Amino acid sequence: MxxxxxxxxxxxxxxxxxxxxxxxxxxxxxxxxxxxxxxxxxxxxxxxxxxxxxxxxxxxxxxxxxxxxxxxxxxxxxxxxxxxxxxxxxxxxxxxxxxxxxxxxxxxxxxxxxxxxxxxxxxxxxxxxxxxxxxxxxxxxSSMVMWINKDALKKAGLNADQPPKTWPEVFEAAKKLKAAGHATCGFSNAWATWAHIEQFSAWHNLPLSTKANGLDGFDTVLQFNGPTQVKHLENLVELQKQKVYDYSGRTNSGEGRFTSGECPIFLTSSGFYGNVKGNAKFDWAAVPMPYYPEVQGAPQNSIxxxxxxxxxxxxxxxxxxxxxxxxxxxxxxxxxxxxxxxxxxxxxxxxxxxxxxxxxxxxxxxxFQTALIELTGKEPTENSRGLRLGNMVQLRDMWSEELEAALAGQKTPKAALDAAVTRGNALLRQFERTAGR
Amino acid sequence: MEKRATFSNRYLPYALLAPQILVTLIFFYWPAAQAIRQSFMLEDAFGLSSDFVWFENYVALFKDPSYYQTLWTTFVFSGSVAFLSLSVALLLAVMADAEIRGATAYRTFLIWPYAVAPAVAGVLWIFMLDPSLGMVARGLKSLGLDWNPRLNGTHALTQVVLASAWKQISYNFLFFLAGLQAIPRSVIEAAAIDGARAWRRFWTITLPLLSPTTFFLLVVNIVYAFFDTFGTIDTMTQGGPAKATETLVYKVYSDGRLGGDLGGSAAQSVILMIIVIGLTAVQFRFVERRVTY
Structure with a gap:
């Protein structure tokens, strides 16, 4: 007391x-x-x-x-x-x-x-x-950018001041980098679904889901299993077999592979800046994400x-x-x-x-400006304003699982993306029930 | 004859029991009841709206093919962890039971890993097995094995099994050692005089006499692999790749805490609860029968 x-x-x-x-x-x-x-x-x-x-x-x-x-x-x-x-x-x-x-x-x-x-x-x-x-x-x-190891590019006989702009160019560069000594990883990325599903769709002005990617309502339906996304995943699966591409996990735990010099091309957040500045012992730069030149309107803007x-x-x-x-x-x-x-x-x-x-x-x-240029380069469309999906943490896990299954050769890319969409939609409907009221 | 304590006051025994009962009620039965209630609800993360949906969460769970995959993964994982940690611990215990110089020091060292927290154990093993950083991973790669737990489910599962089993070896070792020391020397010596060699003595005398210990440890290890390996899995693989290392407990966490799906997660907890009750019941019945040999 x-x-x-x-x-x-x-x-x-x-x-x-x-x-x-x-x-x-x-x-x-x-x-x-x-x-x-x-x-x-x-x-x-x-x-x-x-x-x-x-x-x-x-x-x-x-x-x-x-x-x-x-x-x-x-x-x-x-x-x-x-x-x-x-x-x-x-x-x-x-x-x-x-x-x-x-x-x-x-x-x-x-x-x-x-x-x-x-x-x-x-x-x-x-x-x-x-x-x-x-x-x-x-x-x-932040947004997603492509970090490049300029020293490694030079060593592989590439022009480091004209880094690859499109996905086919990235694939070619990565093959050369692999041949030049990066045997385990030509290019890679952190945040697997953010890179290859979410940003990829916005950057190519493709819908991730209906209703402006969910911004206009919770009754949104996923639709990222279109031909461009499937083609992209097919390319990745093919390159994974040769280790030209090497998967680095769902989150950013694989980012050290860039700063250590293992993966000379690496897609991840622009927020990676401090880490690169502090730890990379080579000349580096952050450049815009690559795109497929045959896709109309690409690159759009990033999210x-x-x-x-x-x-x-x-x-x-x-x-x-x-x-x-x-x-x-x-x-x-x-x-x-x-x-x-x-x-x-x-x-x-x-x-x-x-x-x-x-x-x-x-x-x-x-x-520093790369991410800002990506974000503000074009007036955002329905597909690139952003995304708002319920149960997003679980959705990302599901999508990662399907990407992993495709990259490990357990499923075809098309089947994996179809499953990611179907499973994701079930989760979205559940969210709609609890959040709709 | 049964022993009976007698109290002069009728209420005294209840009063003496009350604190323990209260603790059990508040910390065990109340949350368990909450989980059961929650498993019948569909609710948003904030608890602003909730619907009573009967068995919908359970139906959804049993309709989901990935739940069976997780169930299977859990059995494979627990079986492997139990087998590996028991066999290595037994081997070490038999060795340490021998008359060697500095046996106490060995024993002490072997017990140490038990004090390591599961999450730390996970990180320690990452340092060895990470395909980019790990020394062991490098060794495997130089042997021509494409060690890649980031994508290869078998590699990832191997990795978490190793880390989880390693942590449990000390505990098993301790019990096995005690069990070994309780075996009368005379029995073993008699067998030796009858001409049984070491290997035969081990299989026909030591192992059967150790069976109550082994069985007890088997149950403890399976329960450990079911429930206490969460930290190891979370630090090493987060259940991936493609659900290859997702056990039932990890799924409860990822659905409920990361995903905010409280109802589905609660339904899974209730199923887990039933599994534990089953395991415990088996243990009690079996151990009680076998304890006098």
Whole structure:
């Protein structure tokens, strides 16, 4: 009894000591290493910039861990204010009406200046409704690019300044690289389904699924088993046999094969930048993803990956006001420009992008702009605005399984993609039942 | 004659039992009941809407051919882990039971791996078996074997079996050693005098006398392979490639936690619960019958 009284007294003292009635804003995230420092620094800068609110970031594990922690906390009635959710969790979050507060509503209610047009549509489109209302606030965005080991290309007698642009050129280059000593891997990729199904479809302006890849409704039906995707998988299967292509797993755990020099051509996220810069002991560059020249309109534009910040429901007006202020703080042009150049995340506002462009930064660091060029090169179509599929984590696992079955020679590419579509559709129908209401 | 404790107060025994019963109810029966309830529901991740759907989750499960594949994988995996860890442990125990200098030190070293967490065991083995980084993988490749657990299901399964079995060897070793030391020397010496050679003595005397231990360990190992290898699988293969290393427990995790399909995942847990009840029942009946030989 006495102990608790002392504790209460100490706590009261502690509160009195910090500041008068500061509103705390809990921010749960999944950033590690250098990215974690960015999060902490942003919170510190925001807290130092004003006295009414205090943003408290907490690391909650990997992306799925953080999302599950947020969901579990919501079910227990004690959700954080801001939850960082990876892009594949978008459909789950937006279907949770009442559990989340859409950003456009938040900004309107808090009376914060907010112009949706100020943001890059290629990025915010992914997190907006069909009407363009922003649901979650993009935080760390990236896209898929092709990383090349220029030294290895030169050694194999290829022109490293004219890296392969199309898939047939990549295949040819990889064959030469294999002959020149990269016996186990001519080219490879991380995030198997993101590379060969999701980005591949958008980049070739092919539908991943109906209803604008699910952006226009949960009654979307998968259709990525078309002839172009099948042909591409057939090529990969053929090259896998000779190890010109070598599969590197579902996630980014195989990325070390690029930095170690094993795989000289490697498709993965533009967010790989820091890692390459720190670890690669050779001359490298990030270039746009390859495409099939015979496909009409290719290359279209790529889609983003990464994560966004969701505002959870059921909080007080004062807390929402603070969150809105924090988002306005994050959108600041100078801050966005700086964040982009330091962390490698894509800038989310047009003004920030223009500012960095004008500064001449990209001339010195062309690899930084690759993802932005891919994203903004063309006006997005129904097939390339983004994707919003329920149960996306499971869908990706299913698709990976089918890709693996095809690459291991257990199934024909056509049968594998057909199965990926059929199995995926069953999962989408299940999601529609729980989320439709 | 049965022993009977007597209490002067009728309620005292209940009061003494209450804490344990309470713990069991709160931490075991309550979650189990929740799982059973959840397995009849279709619910979104946030719990905003839920429907009572009777046996739909179970029907979906049994209609799904990949569930049977996972079931089969689990049996192959558990059988291999149990066989490998038991046979290696027995071999080591027989060796360590011999009169050698520094036997205690050997024994202690052999017990150490048991303290390694499954996830760490997985990472340790990745360092040896990863096709790009691993030393063992390099050795295999130089022997002409195209070692590729990223795509080859058999290689991936071998990898998780090795890591899981390795971790369990120490535990089995400990029990086997104790079992061996409990075998009366006189029996073995008598057989030796009758002219039985070491190999024969092992098969006809040691092994039969060890059978209660072996059986107990078999059940423990199968339960271990079923339920405690999650960390190893998660760090090494995440159930892939193409479901080749997905066991029942891993599927519960990936569907429920990663996929947010709580109903389907709960239905799987209930089935697992039934399997464990079955295994335990078998163990008790069998061990109780065989314990006096």
């Amino acid at each position: 006495r102990l608790t009284r002392i504790a209460a007294f100490a706590a009261a003292l502690g509160y009195a000591g910090t500041a008068s009635a500061q509103t705390e804003i809990q921010w749960w995230h999944a950033m590690t290493g250098g990215n974690n420092e960015v999060v902490v620094k942003l919170a510190q800068e925001f807290n130092a910039s004003q006295t009414d609110y205090k943003v408290v970031p907490s690391y909650k594990g990997s992306y799925p861990d953080a999302m599950n922690a947020g969901i579990a906390a919501f079910r227990a009635g004690n959700a954080p204010h801001i939850l960082q959710v990876f892009e594949v969790g978008t459909a789950t979050m937006m279907s949770a009406r009442g559990a989340v507060k859409p950003v456009y509503q938040l900004m309107a209610e808090a009376g914060e200046a907010f112009d949706p047009k100020a943001y890059l549509p290629a990025i915010t489109g992914y997190y907006s409704t069909a009407k363009g209302e922003m649901l979650s606030f993009p935080f760390n965005s 983003i990956g990464g994560a966004s910040l969701w505002v959870m429901g059921g909080k007080s007006a004062a807390e929402y006001k603070g969150i809105a202020k924090f988002f306005a703080f994050l959108s600041n042009t100078d801050r966005q420009a700086k964040l982009h150049q330091e962390s490698g995340y894509l800038p989310i506002t047009r003004a920030a992008y223009e500012k960095v462009k004008a500064s001449g930064f990209y001339e010195k660091n062309p690899s």
